[in-house]
Amino acid sequence: MYTIDFKKPVHVYFIGIGGISMSGLAKVLIKEGFKVSGSDSKKSDMTSALEAEGIRIFYGQKKENLDLVSPVDVVVYTAAVHPDNPEFMAAKEAGIPMLTRAELLGQIMKEYDIPIAVSGTHGKTTTTSMLSKILLEADTDPTLSIGGIFKDIGGNIRVGNSEYFVTEACEYTNSFLSFFPKISIITNIDADHLDFFKDLDDIRHSFTRFANLLPDDGTLVINGEIERLDEITGDLNCRILTYGLESSFDYYATDISYDDHGNPSFTAHLPGGKELHISLAVPGIHNVYNALAATAVSDILGIDYTHIVSALSLFGGTSRRFELKGEVGGITIVDDYAHHPTEISATLKAALNYPHNKIWCVFQPHTYTRTKALLNEFAQALSTADHVVLADIYAARETDNLGISSKTLCDRIRELGHECNYFPTHDSFDEIEKFLLQNCTKGDLLITMGAGDVVKIGDELLGR
Numbered sequence: 001m002y003t004i005d006f007k008k009p010v011h012v013y014f015i016g017i018g019g020i021s022m023s024g025l026a027k028v029l030i031k032e033g034f035k036v037s038g039s040d041s042k043k044s045d046m047t048s049a050l051e052a053e054g055i056r057i058f059y060g061q062k063k064e065n066l067d068l069v070s071p072v073d074v075v076v077y078t079a080a081v082h083p084d085n086p087e088f089m090a091a092k093e094a095g096i097p098m099l100t101r102a103e104l105l106g107q108i109m110k111e112y113d114i115p116i117a118v119s120g121t122h123g124k125t126t127t128t129s130m131l132s133k134i135l136l137e138a139d140t141d142p143t144l145s146i147g148g149i150f151k152d153i154g155g156n157i158r159v160g161n162s163e164y165f166v167t168e169a170c171e172y173t174n175s176f177l178s179f180f181p182k183i184s185i186i187t188n189i190d191a192d193h194l195d196f197f198k199d200l201d202d203i204r205h206s207f208t209r210f211a212n213l214l215p216d217d218g219t220l221v222i223n224g225e226i227e228r229l230d231e232i233t234g235d236l237n238c239r240i241l242t243y244g245l246e247s248s249f250d251y252y253a254t255d256i257s258y259d260d261h262g263n264p265s266f267t268a269h270l271p272g273g274k275e276l277h278i279s280l281a282v283p284g285i286h287n288v289y290n291a292l293a294a295t296a297v298s299d300i301l302g303i304d305y306t307h308i309v310s311a312l313s314l315f316g317g318t319s320r321r322f323e324l325k326g327e328v329g330g331i332t333i334v335d336d337y338a339h340h341p342t343e344i345s346a347t348l349k350a351a352l353n354y355p356h357n358k359i360w361c362v363f364q365p366h367t368y369t370r371t372k373a374l375l376n377e378f379a380q381a382l383s384t385a386d387h388v389v390l391a392d393i394y395a396a397r398e399t400d401n402l403g404i405s406s407k408t409l410c411d412r413i414r415e416l417g418h419e420c421n422y423f424p425t426h427d428s429f430d431e432i433e434k435f436l437l438q439n440c441t442k443g444d445l446l447i448t449m450g451a452g453d454v455v456k457i458g459d460e461l462l463g464r
Contacts (some may be wrong), residue, residue: 002074002097004107006032010073013066013096014038015087017057018047019078021168024145024157025104026050031159037069039087049155063090072096076104079173080397102175105145105167109180112143113163116297117179119210120187120223121203122343123290124168126282127187129318130294130311132158132166137311138303140164148337149319164301169210171203172196176210183300184214185293186222186232190342195369195398207232214238221296223289224249241271241300243292251296253288262353264288268295276309282317284350320455322347326462330442332356333458339366339451341377347449348384356445361385362432362457364450365393368402371409379412385447387439388413388420389432394452429457436461 004010012029014022017038023046026036030053039058040047047057058065063086066072075091075098083089091098099107109115118128125148133152135142142164146156169176169184172193189207191200208231211220216237224242226232233240243251253266262283268276268291276295280287291312298308317323320337327333332355338347344363351359363382365371371378371393382388390406410422423431436457440446448458 001103002099004074004099004104006111009033009035011035011037011069011071013069013072013075013087013091015061015075015077015081015085016040017050017055018042018044019080019101020046020147020156021105021145022076022078022101023047023050024155025076025101025108026055027053027155027157028108028143028145028159030055037072039065061085061087063087066090066094066096074099076101079175100175100178102173102178106178106180109165109167112165114183114301115165115167115179115181116183116185117167117169117176117181117210118185118187118293119169119171119176119207120185121171121190121192122340122346123187123286123293124170125318125337126287126321127185127290127293128166128168130290130315131297133315134294134298134303134308134311135164135166135301137314138298138307140301140303142166146318148321151316151319171206171210174206174209177206177213179210179213181214181218183219183221183297184211185297186211186220186226187289187293188223188342189226189232190340191374192340192370194373195367204228204231211236219300221293221300223293241296243296244289251292251299253292256285256288258283258353260355262350268292270295270299274305276305278309279313281313281315283322283354284346286346286350322350325458328461328464329440330444331440331461332445333462334445334447335455335458336447336449337451338449340370341374341381344378344381344449345384347447348381351445351447352384354445355443357441357443358386358445359384360387360389360436360440360444360446362389362391362436362446362448362454364391364448364452364454365406365409366451367396368393368398368400368404371406372402372404375404375409375412378409379416382409382413382420383416383418386419388418389435390420390422391425391429391432391450391454391457394450394454396452429454429460432457433460437464 018040145167
């Protein structure tokens with residue numbers, strides 16, 4: 001594998017530079033003195049921000065792009081880039097060294113004394129952001145790589161000058177196995193990304209391998225409620241700390257209560273009998289778990305307890321995680337990235353504690369594989385809402401529809417006795433917007449939900 005020498009910056013070309021993680025890595029390299037260029041399928045806020053920093057970006061991936069910015073020393077690409085990609089093929093033919101996004105991120109982690117990796121099927125972005133908020137509150141000057149927009153740093157990346165490096169660690173395509181953490185978090189393990197993994201056991205095996213990346217003097221912070229936990233931790237030589245709602249865990253929560261907006265307050269119990277009284281500004285029981293994980297790592301790092309409590313009380317969430325977008329005609333509009341049944345269930349349960357007359361969930365399924373594999377689970381989770389509106393499946397990287405559509409999911413929800421409306425949206429959300437304007441009433445809570453572009457619906461309604 002090609003190894004980057006951070007003392008000798010070179011020219012790095014990113015295939016898919018506009019992605020949330022790729023754009024962040026590009027920014028890290030720029031600040032380290034590297035020359036950066038790249039390509040993406042279309043212009044976006046991310047690419048515009050990179051261009052403002054002087055990066056040359058091509059729109060449309062063509063073989064000749066690499067020639068136009070040559071010489072290129074190394075090419076970085078994502079899991080979404082396949083061997084038939086014109087730029088991928090051009091780099092191979094030219095003999096240019098190549099790294100995956102995860103391999104580059106792993107090499108960057110090696111440059112820091114305390115690299116922290118936050119993994120798990122759900123909750124990575126929020127937990128990473130909570131921990132980042134605490135480290136910023138404590139003036140530790142960390143370097144941060146977050147899988148969403150964190151308003152406190154005005155984006156998804158922050159380059160600091162201390163020993164701390166915090167990043168999300170995604171299991172898809174086993175990318176997190178290229179990392180070199182000193183401290184790791186595993187928030188949960190659930191069946192997902194079944195276009196890559198065979199089944200849940202395969203996913204659990206991957207997380208076990210991830211846990212085993214920790215050195216003997218490292219620390220694993222793990223949700224103690226994960227089933228068959230000893231299968232993940234049994235062979236580890238590092239320190240293991242658990243968290244959850246049971247008093248047998250190293251970090252646990254009691255006295256959980258909710259305010260009028262569903263934001264929880266609780267007592268966090270730490271090793272040695274220390275108790276912290278924490279009030280969150282983000283809703284849902286799932287955020288109690290996320291806060292406990294962030295608290296545990298902060299405690300390991302020796303962060304003052306006052307900073308932990310203060311930062312968590314001020315944490316307002318990240319982009320697209322139960323994000324309050326605004327009001328139109330007395331209807332509250334919230335947007336959420338949830339695209340897995342477990343995430344949907346957590347978000348809608350949080351919404352039950354939020355002021356509302358009726359809950360409307362406008363859901364855009366993400367990938368045919370996930371929708372087909374978890375069809376019944378999706379139907380059950382969505383049924384928590386009073387009204388469900390479905391857009392077409394957002395195909396993302398997939399081309400085979402596997403004989404499934406959002407209509408299939410709509411039919412399954414109706415079979416459970418719940419109301420559901422499906423709109424074949426194709427390239428427009430107009431029909432959904434018209435339907436919502438005609439049927440939502442003052443006091444209702446409207447949640448746009450999914451990992452695709454469903455957020456546009458709420459934005460359009462607010463724009464009216």
